[in-house]
Amino acid sequence: MLDAVLFDWGDTLMEFAYDEELLEVGHRAGLQAIGRDDFSGVEALTAHFRERYEPLFWVPGTVEEIEYPGLVRRCLADFEIELTDEELDRFLEAEHRAWDPARLVGTTTIALLDALRARGLKLGLVSNAFDPEWLLLRDLEHMGIRERVDAAVFSSGVANRKPHAPIFEHTLASLDVRPERALFVGDRLSEDVRGAGEMGMRTVQALWFRADEHPDGREPDFQAFTMHDVLNVVRRLNGET
Numbered sequence: 001m002l003d004a005v006l007f008d009w010g011d012t013l014m015e016f017a018y019d020e021e022l023l024e025v026g027h028r029a030g031l032q033a034i035g036r037d038d039f040s041g042v043e044a045l046t047a048h049f050r051e052r053y054e055p056l057f058w059v060p061g062t063v064e065e066i067e068y069p070g071l072v073r074r075c076l077a078d079f080e081i082e083l084t085d086e087e088l089d090r091f092l093e094a095e096h097r098a099w100d101p102a103r104l105v106g107t108t109t110i111a112l113l114d115a116l117r118a119r120g121l122k123l124g125l126v127s128n129a130f131d132p133e134w135l136l137l138r139d140l141e142h143m144g145i146r147e148r149v150d151a152a153v154f155s156s157g158v159a160n161r162k163p164h165a166p167i168f169e170h171t172l173a174s175l176d177v178r179p180e181r182a183l184f185v186g187d188r189l190s191e192d193v194r195g196a197g198e199m200g201m202r203t204v205q206a207l208w209f210r211a212d213e214h215p216d217g218r219e220p221d222f223q224a225f226t227m228h229d230v231l232n233v234v235r236r237l238n239g240e241t
Helices: 021-033 042-052 054-058 068-077 085-098 109-118 133-143 165-175 189-199 227-237
Strands: 004-007 014-016 103-105 122-127 151-154 182-186 202-206 222-224
Touching: 004 165, 021 042, 021 085, 042 054, 042 068, 068 085, 085 133, 103 133, 109 122, 109 227, 122 165, 122 182, 133 151, 151 165, 165 189, 182 189, 182 227, 189 202, 202 227, 222 227
Parallel strands: 004 122, 004 182, 122 151, 182 202, 202 222
Antiparallel strands: 014 103
């Protein structure tokens, strides 16, 4: 029997359609938000960010999440743009908003969450995301997800990434659920399936947005080609007829 279903966010509950052009768009929006839209070196700034800072996002085996606001502050300082804390928040908010077109909530996400909640299950979200937690929670609110989950945990908020145990432990503790009574749904075989499986949770690989084949992954207990398949897994595990 299950007490909870936990989900990854990107490419599970929502599709993240990465567009590299949005990096420069975000920098322009951020500079405009702090009154520096007269800055003429945006293309150079973006190129510098890609070369110097972007590689830090995906260092294999990294446990701790990067401190993204600090990276942005340092990148701008490299171009002699010094920010107050209030200006940094305004820059980050405008930059984050520029990426809105890349975040597309799944067409059946809300229906799935509502169907699971109707069964009395607790719902959680566990995501590797470097943006400030206050911006990510706002995304969930705009998508209609925040009010449907009992816990939303981002690596930027707990400073620890999947597949490492602390971020899963934090979420399970927030839900007051034992791992063996939880099902984890995510697209990535390493961060999601291996990480949750090693905690003792049963796992579903989400295949509706992408099909991950990470060599350091783990075989999931179930595969789901549609969100409705997740509901079928829950019915099976809870003995519904």
